[in-house]
Amino acid sequence: MFILFCFTAFMNLVWGCAMMPKKLLIEDLSRSFKEGDIINTKTGAPVSFEELIADLNMAKVIYIGEKHTDSAHHKIQLRVIKGLIDAHPELIVGMEAFDHSYQKILDMWSAGRLDEKGFLERTHWYANWKFDFELYRDILAFIKERHIALIGLNIPFHIPPKIAVGGIESLSGDEKKHLPKRIDTTNADHRAYVEEIFKKHKVRGRESFEHFYMVQCVWEETMAESIALYLKKRSMIVVLAGNGHIIRKFGIPDRAFGRTGACFKTLLLAPAGSKAELSFADYIWVTPPIKKHNMGHVESGKMKAQSHHPVPGSPA
Template identity: 25%
Template sequence: MLWSLPVNNPWLIFCLLFSVLTPGWSIEKTWIDILHGTLVNQQELLKDLSQSRIIYLGEVHTLKTHHKAQLDILRLLYSRGVPLALALESLDAQDQKLVNQFAEGHLSFEQFAKLIQWQKKWPNYLDYRPLCLFAQKHRIPIIGIDIQPSIPSKIARSGYSSLTEKEKKLYPLPSLSPLYKNFLTPFLAVHSFMDDKRIAHAIEAQRVREAFMAKQIMNFLESPLGIHRTVCVVTGEIHVRYGLGIPQFSRRYPQRLILFGSKEPIKLTPKELQASKKIDLSHQKFSFIRSPVADYFEVIQE
C-alpha cells in the first residue's frame, strides 16, 4: 500500500481520487483499492486477483481504452500462471459450440464472426478481436454467456408475464429489490421513449439477462474444464457496478470487480442522440447505495 486517505466512504474516496489524478501526475497504471482507499501497485493487485475465481472486467462497450485495459489484465494474469477462462457478454451462450471451435483453433476469427453473425448482433465486435485471439493462442477457454436476444426483447416489450410457462422455467426472474430498481432506473430513463411501464419491463429484462449470464459462468466453474480456473468476465459495467447485477448471483465464489477510467469520449450516433435525453447521473443520484462501486479502479494515463 502506498498511501491512504482518512475517509470512510469508499465511493467518496473513488470520486476524490478520480478528480485529483490529473495529467500532471507521472503515475502509470494507477490502481485504486476502493475498499481501503489506497493506491496499490500492479503486483499487489495481481496477487489479490490471482486468488479469485471470478474477475469482472466492467466496460463501456465502445471505449477502446477499456478493451485494451482488459487485455492487459488477461495478459498479466496469464504471465503469472493463473489458469484462465474468458467469458464475454458479447457472445451468446447458444453459439457455444462455434465458440469452442474458434477457441480450439479450428476457425479463424473472421470465419467465426461470420458464422455467428457477430457484426449483426454486436456492431463493435472487432473491439473484442484482440481478447479472443489472445485466448485462442494460449488455449484459454472462451465462454459465451449472453441470453438469446428474443427473450429480453420480448420481456422489454410486454413484461415478464408475457413469457410462456416453458420460457419462465428456462429463464426465471429473480426478485427485484428496491435498491436494484433505483440504481437501474436512471440509466434506462436516458432513452426519450421510456415511460414508467417501459422502464419496469426493461428492469425485468435486465434482471433475467443478468441471472442467465451468471448461470453460464457458474456452470462453467463447476464443469471439469472450469473447476480449477479463474474466469475473467468482460461485460458492460452497468451489469456489475456495486455488485448489484451479475455478481449477486455468483457470491459463493471469491470474486473481484474492476472498473476502468478513460479520457476517450463516448460517441453516440445521430440516431442514438435523437433517442436520448439529458438526465441526472450525478454522485448525489446514487448516494443511497452504501456498497463500493467496485473493488479496484484503474486510472488510465494517456
C-alpha cells in the first residue's frame, strides 16, 4: 500500500520562526519573483497567462506539476486546462493519481455515468491515492462536465512497494505484465538526483538504492508509455503529476518524448519562499507560500513536498 511522504522537486525551502519570504528566488538570475508571476525560463522574464496559453497551445503534451496537498496548485491546473480546451476540444487529461487498471471506471466518469460516491468507491481513491478528494474535486468535476477523456497513467499501486523491497524479480508473472516495455536506468543526472533523495530518506527494509531507483524508473516509464499510447488517439494530452516527475524533464517528459517525438512543455508550480533554477521547467509559476502545517518533508537541498507514494522519500 502507499504511504504518505515523497518529494515533489528539488528547491531550497528555509523554514523558521520568522515570517516566510513572499518571493521565489531564481538562482540563475539572482532575481526574485512575486506570487502569481509566470516565468518563461527561456527568457527569464514573466509572461501573462494569455501568453502562457498561446505557447502551450503549440505543444502536444503539457506537463503541469503539483504538490499533491496544495489546493492552489490544483486550481492552477484547472485554469490551464480551461485555457487550452477551446483550442483543443479533444484534449485528454492524464493523471498520476490513477493507475491504468482503473481505465474502464475513468471512462465511465468522463461519460457522466458515475456519481462521485460511486467513483470514489470504484477507483478505491482512499485506499490508493489517499489524498483528500476535495483537492481534486473541481478538476474531476470539469472533466465529467465536458466529457474530457481521463487517463490513468500509473502502474497498479501495489507493485512499486514490492520492487522497493525485492526488486523486479520479486514480482509475480501477472504483476510483471504491468511493467513498461522498456526501463531506462542509464541517465546519470536523474540517478544522482534520486540518490540524493534516497540518502536522506532511508527506511528499514528498503536499503537497496538499486531497488529504490528501479521503482522511480518503473513509475516514470509506465506513465511515459501511457502518454505515448493515448497521444496516438488525440491531438493533445495534459499531464497532472508531482513536480518531482517533471522537474528538469528527465523524469516523465524525456521518457515520453523518446517514445513519441512529440513537442512538449513543462510547467512547474513553485511556492513563494523557495528557490528554483531556470533548468527546472519551461515555465515556473510562483504560487502562495506553503503553510507550515502542510509542508511535508524539507531538506537542506531543494524543496521536499508532502506526497503519497509507496516508497518513502521517492520523487513525486
